[in-house]
Every structure is written in C-alpha cells, then in structure tokens.
Amino acid sequence: MSEATGAMPAPTTLLLETNALTKHFTVGKTIRPGSGQTLRAVEDISITVHKGETLGLVGESGSGKSTLGRCLTRLYDVTSGDIIYEGRNIARLGSSGLKPVRRKIQMIFQDPSASLNPRRRVRDIIGEVLKVHRLRPRGEIEGRLGELMDLVGLRREYLDRFPHEFSGGQRQRIGIARALAVEPELIVADEPVSALDVSVQAQVVNLFADLRERLGLTYVFIAHDLAVVRQVSTRVAVMYLGSIVEIGDTDRLYEKPAHPYTKALISAIPRPIAETHERQRIILEGEIPSPLDPPAGCKFSTRCPYADERCRTERPVLKPLADGRSVACHYPLD
Numbered sequence: 049m050s051e052a053t054g055a056m057p058a059p060t061t062l063l064l065e066t067n068a069l070t071k072h073f074t075v076g077k078t079i080r081p082g083s084g085q086t087l088r089a090v091e092d093i094s095i096t097v098h099k100g101e102t103l104g105l106v107g108e109s110g111s112g113k114s115t116l117g118r119c120l121t122r123l124y125d126v127t128s129g130d131i132i133y134e135g136r137n138i139a140r141l142g143s144s145g146l147k148p149v150r151r152k153i154q155m156i157f158q159d160p161s162a163s164l165n166p167r168r169r170v171r172d173i174i175g176e177v178l179k180v181h182r183l184r185p186r187g188e189i190e191g192r193l194g195e196l197m198d199l200v201g202l203r204r205e206y207l208d209r210f211p212h213e214f215s216g217g218q219r220q221r222i223g224i225a226r227a228l229a230v231e232p233e234l235i236v237a238d239e240p241v242s243a244l245d246v247s248v249q250a251q252v253v254n255l256f257a258d259l260r261e262r263l264g265l266t267y268v269f270i271a272h273d274l275a276v277v278r279q280v281s282t283r284v285a286v287m288y289l290g291s292i293v294e295i296g297d298t299d300r301l302y303e304k305p306a307h308p309y310t311k312a313l314i315s316a317i318p319r320p321i322a323e324t325h326e327r328q329r330i331i332l333e334g335e336i337p338s339p340l341d342p343p344a345g346c347k348f349s350t351r352c353p354y355a356d357e358r359c360r361t362e363r364p365v366l367k368p369l370a371d372g373r374s375v376a377c378h379y380p381l382d
C-alpha cells in the first residue's frame with residue numbers, strides 16, 4: 049500500500065461529477081466559418097471525485113489530461129456535458145457565476161514561474177490574492193501570510209524574496225501557498241512535480257499528501273509519471289485519446305490492470321531486473337492516432353494486440369467490473 053494513501057479511509061462524499069463532458073477545439077482554417085477541423089480533445093467523460101480523495105489522471109502526451117483539468121476548473125468553456133460541483137452544474141456558468149467557484153477550485157501548474165511576477169516579492173504576490181478576495185481584514189494579512197509559508201514548509205523571512213531567489217521546488221511551494229490562500233476545497237494539479245529533480249519531487253509529493261490530511265483537501269492530480277501517481281492517488285483514471293479507458297482504486301488498477309492500454313503503461317514502468325522477468329509486458333507500437341480523426345470503434349484498437357473486428361467497429365463504454373473498477377473494453381483482461 050502506498051505511503052500517502054495508507055492511513056486514509058475510503059472517501060465517499062461526492063464533491064464533483066461530470067456527465068458526458070466534451071471539449072472540442074476548432075483548428076485549421078477558421079477565417080471562413082465552418083472551414084476549421086474539429087479536434088476531439090476530451091470526449092464524453094463521466095467521472096466522480098469524492099471529498100478527501102486524490103484522483104490521479106494518467107495517459108500519454110496528448111491524451112487530453114490538461115484539457116480535462118482546465119475544463120474542471122472552468123479555465124476552458126466546455127463544448128457539451130455537465131460539471132456538477134457540490135450539487136450545482138457549473139459547466140455553463142458565466143464569469144460572475146463562476147467567481148465563487150473559482151475560489152473553491154484552484155489549479156496548480158507544472159511551471160509556477162510563469163504566473164509569479166518576477167518583479168514582486170512573495171509577500172505581495174500572495175498578499176494580493178488575500179486582498180482581492182477580501183479573505184482577511186488588513187490587520188490579519190501578515191499573520192495569514194506567515195501561516196501559509198508554514199503550511200508549505202518555507203521560512204517566513206522568505207516572504208521578502210523575489211521569485212528568482214528560489215529553487216524550482218521552492219517556487220512550486222510558493223505556487224501552492226498562493227493556491228491555498230483562497231482556502232480551496234479542490235485542487236487540480238497539472239504535472240506539478242514533472243519539472244523538478246527526482247529528490248525534490250518526492251518532497252513536494254509528500255507536501256501534497258500532508259496538506260490533504262491537514263486541510264481536508266481533494267485533488268485531481270495529473271501526471272505522466274505512473275510511479276508518482278501511484279504514490280499520491282487513492283483512485284486513478286487512465287486516459288487515451290480524449291477518453292477514460294479505465295478508472296478505479298489505485299492498488300487494484302496497478303496490480304491487475306483490466307484495460308490493455310493500462311497494462312501497457314504499467315508494464316513500461318522501470319522496475320528492478322528481478323521483477324521484470326515475472327511480468328508479461330505489452331509493448332505499445334505506433335503513435336496515438338490524431339484526435340482530428342480518431343478510430344471509429346475502440347480508440348485503442350489500432351494499437352491493441354487483442355483487437356478484433358468488433359473492437360474496430362463498436363466503441364466500448366465504461367462498464368463497472370465486480371471489484372468496483374470501470375473499464376471501457378469489449379474484452380477486459382482477467
């Protein structure tokens with residue numbers, strides 16, 4: 049059992065749910081109306097996120113993880129479908145309706161530097177958030193800034209430093225402190241440790257786990273590194289070409305993947321030599337097809353070693369297995 053998930057009871061209170069969530073981009077020639085092509089970045093996604101859990105989102109580059117994350121936080125407008133947050137559909141809210149939601153759902157990015165103004169001290173970067181949202185009376189702002197630095201494991205005197213005076217890991221901690229400043233309930237973290245050295249990655253992953261327990265946070269944690277996702281997630285959703293192909297309890301999914309794509313991803317995780325002999329590997333051949341022209345049946349059928357005629361013509365939907373996982377495959381693995 050993973051270190052980060054071991055002590056947590058199974059979360060059961062629904063926080064967020066999507067129904068047939070879809071996001072298309074129009075690309076190509078858009079000057080003439082109707083001349084662009086439809087890129088199906090996220091298609092027909094129905095998932096649940098429960099209070100206190102970390103839902104890991106994995107998949108190869110281009111599978112739609114970031115687009116899904118940006119739809120959940122409503123940084124993107126959605127093409128169709130629903131996002132139910134605490135019982136309310138936020139999928140089509142305009143900017144004024146979204147204001148309170150934006151505070152409750154925060155996003156953390158791979159590169160915090162892009163959003164940290166290099167000419168401002170940390171005190172001003174985070175203090176501005178507190179002032180804009182009027183979260184604390186003026187007299188309490190200094191104390192709150194100190195609390196936030198304590199929470200993310202940075203010394204209070206660093207409040208007077210500029211972003212360039214920090215290491216990559218410290219900058220990510222500042223990004224986390226700024227997200228925490230608005231007291232969010234849900235954090236969508238998009239590749240938050242991918243740009244960091246491995247040793248620093250472990251520290252920031254532990255910080256995420258620690259904050260979840262201390263503040264009762266819920267995460268959607270996007271990463272391409274399956275080992276990191278296993279360490280941090282209570283459940284995992286596997287994406288392929290804009291669709292969820294498998295979702296379920298982390299340990300079960302890693303130990304007994306039901307979708308051939310999940311199995312291929314897991315069998316590619318580097319392991320000690322002694323273990324690799326015991327594992328039956330699926331080597332993925334070929335590139336992910338274009339989301340401009342996805343395969344007609346199962347989207348994975350062009351790369352799946354088990355695909356037959358049915359897979360090439362009939363798209364499988366996510367169906368629950370007896371052990372609580374769901375898989376979109378006509379022939380789930382035993």
Ligand SMILES: Nc1ncnc2c1ncn2[C@@H]1O[C@H](COP(=O)(O)OP(=O)(O)OP(=O)(O)O)[C@@H](O)[C@H]1O
Nearest residue numbers: 073075087089108109110111112113114115116339
């Ligand atoms: N703003 C956009 N306009 C047009 N196409 C986009 C846009 N953003 C993403 N896409 C396309 O949508 C698909 C999904 O991209 P997305 O970035 O969500 O995948 P990802 O799994 O997060 O990949 P990565 O790990 O490389 O970020 C890709 O084909 C991508 O080229």
